[in-house]
Every structure is written in structure tokens, then in C-alpha cells.
Amino acid sequence: MIIDGKQAAVDLRKALAIEVAQLKKDKNITPGLTVVLVGEDPASQIYVRNKVKQTREVGMISSEIKLPIDTTQAQLLEQLEQLNNDNSVHGILVQLPLPKHIDESVIIAAIAPHKDVDGFHALNSGRLLNGEKGALVPCTPQGCIILAKKHLGEDLSGLHAVVIGRSNIVGKPVALLLLQEHCTVTITHSRTKNLAEICRQADILIAAVGRPNFVKASWVKKGATVIDVGINRIEDENGKAKLVGDVDFTAVEKICGAITPVPGGVGPMTIACLLKNTVEAARANA
Numbered sequence: 001m002i003i004d005g006k007q008a009a010v011d012l013r014k015a016l017a018i019e020v021a022q023l024k025k026d027k028n029i030t031p032g033l034t035v036v037l038v039g040e041d042p043a044s045q046i047y048v049r050n051k052v053k054q055t056r057e058v059g060m061i062s063s064e065i066k067l068p069i070d071t072t073q074a075q076l077l078e079q080l081e082q083l084n085n086d087n088s089v090h091g092i093l094v095q096l097p098l099p100k101h102i103d104e105s106v107i108i109a110a111i112a113p114h115k116d117v118d119g120f121h122a123l124n125s126g127r128l129l130n131g132e133k134g135a136l137v138p139c140t141p142q143g144c145i146i147l148a149k150k151h152l153g154e155d156l157s158g159l160h161a162v163v164i165g166r167s168n169i170v171g172k173p174v175a176l177l178l179l180q181e182h183c184t185v186t187i188t189h190s191r192t193k194n195l196a197e198i199c200r201q202a203d204i205l206i207a208a209v210g211r212p213n214f215v216k217a218s219w220v221k222k223g224a225t226v227i228d229v230g231i232n233r234i235e236d237e238n239g240k241a242k243l244v245g246d247v248d249f250t251a252v253e254k255i256c257g258a259i260t261p262v263p264g265g266v267g268p269m270t271i272a273c274l275l276k277n278t279v280e281a282a283r284a285n286a
């Protein structure tokens with residue numbers, strides 16, 4: 001089975017549009033998201049454009065702040081201070097990666113935690129770690145869980161989930177979410193020994209390593225659910241640009257029970273979950 005992330009994102013946005021309309025009717029609140037982009041990275045520009053477009057499509061307010069590549073860290077912090085104090089802005093997102101002269105961790109820490117719709121602020125990651133209610137949860141990990149449940153149903157308890165990758169943005173939070181779902185969780189990374197053997201034990205395999213076609217068919221247990229977070233741009237045999245995930249899709253598809261494709265898997269869910277977080281932020285701070 002191929003898990004259709006594009007369709008799951010459409011379904012989530014439809015449900016959010018209804019919620020947004022209800023929030024307007026009942027409380028006269030229109031959720032507002034501001035996306036900040038520093039520089040002109042082509043992929044980031046596309047992601048930001050899609051975020052703004054989809055936010056508006058579900059009836060929310062969205063604005064984009066484009067800053068030049070030579071923006072200083074102090075200038076970006078000043079911009080965030082203004083957004084933190086603007087009551088019409090419920091969600092703030094700074095598109096990553098930032099230019100090298102800006103320290104991402106300083107910027108993430110400067111976003112008001114209740115407006116941190118990326119869920120990257122230490123207060124939100126701490127809440128997730130403690131299993132507290134009210135955390136804004138990172139979008140890609142949320143998308144992974146929703147997509148895994150499309151195949152496995154709501155109850156993931158007792159399943160062995162193996163996560164490849166330990167980033168703060170995907171690997172660690174997705175592992176915590178799987179733990180909340182009562183999975184047995186193994187986190188693996190570049191120094192893990194016997195990686196293939198560990199992956200073969202997975203009922204749910206999450207690949208978030210950033211290496212094209214890294215996960216081979218021989219690493220996958222028959223019937224496993226495979227969630228591919230990778231977005232890697234490579235050249236095909238004719239020199240044409242092509243987008244692939246971290247999983248050797250063609251080979252793994254024949255063995256697994258279900259798999260997310262790239263494109264059309266986790267990526268679209270990242271943006272849909274961002275809209276979900278913005279609605280939650282607006283509701284929580286009404």
C-alpha cells in the first residue's frame with residue numbers, strides 16, 4: 001500500500017477550514033500566521049509560498065516577511081520582538097535553514113513559545129518530553145504519526161518503531177510521539193552498529209537521515225510500515241533533477257506493508273500540520 005500524504009493533507013485542511021470558520025463565528029478570531037524568510041534559497045521560497053497560500057485557503061490570515069540575506073541576527077531578533085507583541089499574529093515561523101551568520105538556536109529561543117507553531121522552542125520540546133498537554137508539536141513528526149495510522153489504525157501500542165536520525169526537528173520528536181503512542185522505540189544514527197539488523201526488527205520504520213535511497217529492501221521486515229521523511233534532490237540517469245527520499249522506494253515497496261512516497265508523502269503533511277498548530281495557538285490564546 002502506498003500511503004497518500006497529499007490526500008491526507010487535503011483531508012486535514014478541509015477539517016481545519018471548518019474549525020477556522022467555527023472559531024470566527026463563535027469567538028470572532030481569525031488565526032494569523034506570519035512566515036519569516038531570510039535570503040533567497042529557492043527551495044525555501046517554494047515552501048514559504050505554499051505555506052502562505054494554504055494558510056489563506058483554509059480561511060486564516062497569512063503574511064510573509066522577506067528579509068535580505070545580509071540581515072543581521074540583531075535585526076532578525078528585532079523583527080521577532082515586534083511579531084511577539086502583535087496580537088493579530090498567533091503563529092510565527094522562521095523558515096530554516098538560516099544564513100550561516102545567524103545562530104538558529106538563538107532565533108528559535110526568541111520566538112514566544114505560545115506562538116512557536118514549529119514547536120522548536122525549548123519550552124515546547126520540554127513539554128513534549130514530559131508528555132504535558134499544550135505543547136506545540138513539530139509538524140513533520142506529527143505528519144509521520146498521522147500517516148502511520150492511515151495504515152495501522154489508531155492503536156500503535158506495543159509496536160516496535162525504529163527511527164533513523166536524531167535531529168531536534170524530526171528524529172527526537174518523532175521518537176517521543178511514538179513513545180506517547182506506547183510503541184517500543186529505538187533511535188538509531190550515524191554511529192549505530194548493526195543498523196540493518198535493527199531496522200529489520202521494525203514494525204514501523206521512520207527514515208529521517210537525509211541520504212538518498214539509504215534504506216535498502218534487505219533492511220525491511222515483511223509487512224512493515226515505512227515512513228520516508230527524506231527530501232533529496234539528485235540527478236537521474238539522464239542528468240535530470242529528481243526528488244527522492246531516504247528509502248529505496250522501488251525495492252522496499254515490494255516487501256513492506258505500506259510506504260510513504262517522495263514526493264507526495266510526509267512533505268505535504270508538514271504544511272498541513274503547521275496550519276493545525278496555528279489554529280491550536282489561536283484557540284489557546286483566545
Ligand SMILES: Nc1nc2c(c(=O)[nH]1)N[C@@H](CN(C=O)c1ccc(C(=O)N[C@@H](CCC(=O)O)C(=O)O)cc1)CN2
Nearest residue numbers: 047093094095096097118139263264265267268270271
Ligand atoms: N521552520 C521550518 N523550516 C523547515 C521545515 C520546518 O518544518 N520548519 N521543514 C523543511 C522544509 N519544509 C517546510 O518548511 C517542507 C519541505 C517539503 C515540503 C513538501 O511538501 N515537499 C513536497 C515536494 C516539494 C518539492 O518539489 O520540493 C513533497 O514531499 O511532496 C513541505 C515543507 C526545512 N525547513
